[in-house]
Amino acid sequence: MRKNLQISMAKTTYMVLVMLVTLCTASPLFADESVTAIKGGDLYTITSGIIKNGTVLIEDGKILRIGQNIEIPKNAKVIDARRKVVMPGLVAATAEVGVGGGSKIADSLDPFQHDVSLALASGITTAYVSRGGPSGSNPIGGTNAVIKPTYGDLDNMLVKESVAQNAAFRSWMGKTSFRQNLRKAQAYLQKLDEYTRKKDQKKLQELKKPSGVDTYIRLLKKELPARLRATTAAQILDIVELIDEFGIRVIIEDAIEAWIVAEQIAKHDIRLIITPRNKRRPNKYISAPSGSTLENAAILKKAGVKFAIVPTSPYFQTWGVAGRDLMALPMEAAFAVRGGLDEQTALEAITITAAEIIGVADRVGSLQVGKDADIIILDGHPFHHKTFVEWTLINGKILYDKSKSPYFSHITHND
Amino acid sequence: MSNIHKYILLNILLWMLSIPAAAAEDITVIKADRVDTVTSGVIENGIIIIKDGRITAIASDIEIPDSANIIDASDKTIFPGLVNPISRVGLSSAPSGGAASNPHYRVADELYPHQDVYKRVLQTGFTTLGLVPGRGGAGIAGQGAVIRPVGNKPEEMIITESGLLMINFQANDKTKKVIKGALDSAKNKTSSTDPKVQPLINALQGRIPTYITCSGPGEILHLLKLLEPYKKMKVVLIAGSEQYRVADKLAKKKIPVILPPKLDFEPFTRNRINVPKMLTDAKVKIAFSPRGDGIESHEDFLRAVTDLVKSGLDKEIAKKAITINPAQMLAVDYRLGSLEVGKDANLLVLSGDPLDVGTKIHMVMIEGKIVHKAP
Structure with missing residues (x-):
């Protein structure tokens, strides 16, 4: 009896040892996880084509290497992406996510907002958000920022503040x-330049700077x-004239009739x-072309205009009509393809x-090597x-895993 | 000796002076079935001796003085009086508005004794209230007071006149600026004659607790960043139920929280979650406060805490969360919040364990005086 006990104890000790050794070598718990490898997927690099059966290595949150036949460091954390598409996180050029009230976005970011986790589930990793805007006769106002939906992490949420003037x-x-x-x-800048030269x-x-022109100087x-925002061709042409006069850079939102004035937009480098x-x-009151067309994007591309695509609603919603908000951003781009745009440009958009x-x-x-591993x-x-x-x-951090998230984990396609 | 200790010592001294010497025969003895001290276990067949409003002895085998008034509670449980750490019972509605700094505002100046509501609060077992300036409006709301809900004059109600500083935090630039500006104006100072600055100094030095309200886990992250330079502050947090998402951060900073006793839903699901349990599992200290200032939420209070215990919250922790923990958060644990020799005789005579369904309150005592007796 006593002997048996000793044997079983020895066995247990041995088993524990074996288990410990296995844990140390095999478990990711003990592995050096400074490098992450996404292995075996089709890499849609966007800027340099598609790499079939490629690997992405990630270190310190940045892309370290991309390509085929890349050696994976022994202790790297490996994500098996065979038969999957690997691409950069989607960029929402207009969004409403992760920001509370207040006039300074950085001071009111909310990394725990439900919409932040919905953005991750939708594949969006970068978003432009804005607060306030021009009011009354003041043509400028408000503020904006580019954020990442880093759920639960306030420190990495803000990418850049004030990327444009509303x-x-x-x-x-x-x-x-x-x-x-x-x-x-302009007059102030001209005088400043003249006196400086002399x-x-x-x-x-x-020379006194007139009040309230700081932003205009930056423009x-x-x-x-x-x-x-300019939806009609006439409104867009107004802006074209403004650029002719002052040479400022302009981004136009919601450019429904842009296809009518595509050449002018291209010439003035309007985004x-x-x-x-x-x-x-x-x-119906004008004989010239007007209204929307599914071919808008295709025509703009032909004219050499750069554009981003956003859906009708800037929100991440669990209500409303499916497919019309940021939870289906690629669908919106697919509609541009339906109207004749090539897939590559639609992806770029x-x-x-x-x-x-x-x-x-x-x-x-x-x-691309050196970019954020989003x-x-x-x-x-x-x-x-x-x-x-x-x-x-x-x-470089996995912030969404479909199989572990309540949103879509139950949806599978068997064919 | 730390500042908070000095402050407590001063309070103890004032407290000793404030009670007039009573006649020697003013002794009350409670003979109980069980005495739940909260801080040092349960004493079966316990006897409590009360002299001049304070507990002078608790044990199962003490000699009872001849001249004592004896309360026979030999089939009852004795429990400390409940402490509500954040309340606006009996106060008129608080002003609200944009971000503002009003550290000089004092709840103690707005007390109205003789209100029926105080009697009714007593009947539900609360013997100590932390009254605070309103939660509406952002910025520095003012100073709270610790009171007993009895007394004919405001002075008789007050335990600590300027007991805490209250801040309503919001994650936006304006509110941050107001709060930071005010705190920085008092930083590196030890005293000031300015009534707008002195309370801030007391809070910054940790002489009084600082209550901070905010609405969600995202705001808590902003708040923790803002508080970084003010290391001595004794912060007590009042946040929404989703605060469990940053429980580890609160535990690490040793920030206690006040929350209502209720089961929640995990946001956007129908999964029940026990936030107090999640917080205490993460080693965050908690105190319960009724869900509202209405009498219904006070009457429902012990039942609601019992529900949380039934769904997993540790019973001993739950008992502390309604007595000694809120007393600590209000910095009055040196004199109340548990049944200990030397402390105020604030106690409840109950038909059974306070966290058993159906337990009734038979008697409420504050500083040795019976303030409520069930008919």
């Missing part, structure tokens, strides 16, 4: 005020684009944010071009209606 150029009062302020700023210290000291110096499914009835327009293309929007892994082509996001990584 503006309006629609009412005659607003338009007049916009022009006057730009002229004031080294006229006295006049330089006497004139092209440090900041003006971001405004657009469009919604292919937005419809507008033609104006929700990744790299969107990132460029909101001023963060140096960090996100494509699978990556989504999909179970099919991004434009297929059955496709779901399986994993979402931001800064």
Whole structure:
């Protein structure tokens, strides 16, 4: 009896030892997880084509290497992406997510907002958010920022503040005020330049900056684009004239009739944010072309215009009509393809071009070495209606896993 | 000696002076079935001797003085009086508005004794209330007071006149600026004659607790960042139910929380969650406060706490969360919140365990005086 007990104790000790050794070597708990590898997927790099059966290595939240036949470090954490599509996280050029009240976005970010987790489930890893805007006769106002939906993590949420100037150029009062302020700023800059060149210290000291022109100076110096809404061709042409006069950079939102004036938009290097499914009835009182067309994006592309695509609603919603908000951003881009746009440009419109327009293309929007490891892994082509996001990584961390999340884990396609 | 200790010592001294010497024969003895001390276990067949409003002895085998008034509770349980750490019972509605700094505002100046509501609160077992400036409006709301819900004059009700500083936090630039600006104006100072500054100094030095309200886990992260430079502050948090998402951070910073006793739903699901249990599992200290200032939520209070215990909250922790923990948060645990020799005789005579369904309150005593007796 006593002997048996000893034997069983020895056995137990041995078993525990074996288990410990196995744990130390096999368990990811003890592995050096400084490197993550996404292995075996089709890499939609966006900026350099599709790499079949490729691997992405991630270190310190950045993309370390991309390609085929990449050796995976022994202790790396490996995500098996065989038969999956690996692409940069989607960029929402207009969104309403992760921000509370208040006029300074950085001071009211909410990483625990439910919409933040819905954004992750939708594959969106970068979003432009804005607060306030022009009011009354003041053509500029409000603030904006680019954020990442880093659920539960406040420190990594803000990417960049003030990436554009919210503006309006629609009412005659607003338009007049916009022009006057730009002229004031321009006159000031001209004098400043003239006196500086002449080294006229006295006049330089006497030169007073007019009040309220700081933002207009930044617009004139092209440090900041003006971001405004213009749905009709006439409104867009108004803005074209403004650019002719002052040479400012402009982003136009909701450019439904852009296809009518595509050439002028291209010539003036205006960036657009469009919604292919937005419809507008033609104006029956004018003989010239008007209204919306499904071909908007395709025509703009042909003219060489850069545009981002957003859905009709900037929200992440569990109510309303499915497919019309940011929970189905690729679907919106797919409608542009339906209207004749090539798939590559449509993909760019929700990744790299969107990132460029909101001023963060140096960090996100494509699978490129050195960029933030904001990556989504999909179970099919991004434009297929059955496709779901399986994993979402931001800064190299898995923040969404479809199988462990309540949103879509129960939906599977058997064919 | 830390500042909070000095402050407590001063309070103890004032407290000793405040009670007039009573006649030597003013002794009450309670003979009980069980005495639940909360801090040092249960004494079966316990006897409590009360002199001059304070407990002078608790044990099962003490000699009873001849001249004592004897309360026979030999089939009853004795439990400390309940402490509500955050309340606005009996106060008129609080002003609200945009972000503002009003540290000089004092609840103690707005007390109205003789209100029926205080009698009814007593009947539900609460013997101590932490009255606070309103939760509406952002910024620094003012100073709270610790009171007993008995007395004919405000002075008779007050235990601590400027017992705490209350801040209503919101994650936006304006509110942050107001709060930070006010705190920084009092930083590196030890005293001030400015009534707008002195309470801030007391809070910054940790001489009085600082209550901070905010609405969700995201706001808590902003708040923790804002509080970083003010290391000595004794912060007590009042946040929404989703605060469990940052429980580890609260535990690490040793920030206790006050919350209503209720079961919640996990947001956007129908899964029941026991937030007090989640917080205490993460080693966050908690105190319960009734869900509202209405009498219904006071009457429902012990039943609601019992529900949480039934669904997993540790019973001993739950008992502390309605007595000694809120007393600590109000910095009055040196004199109340548990049944201990030397403490105020604030106690309840109950038909059974306070966290058993159906237990009735037979008698409520504050500082040795019977303030409520069930008919």
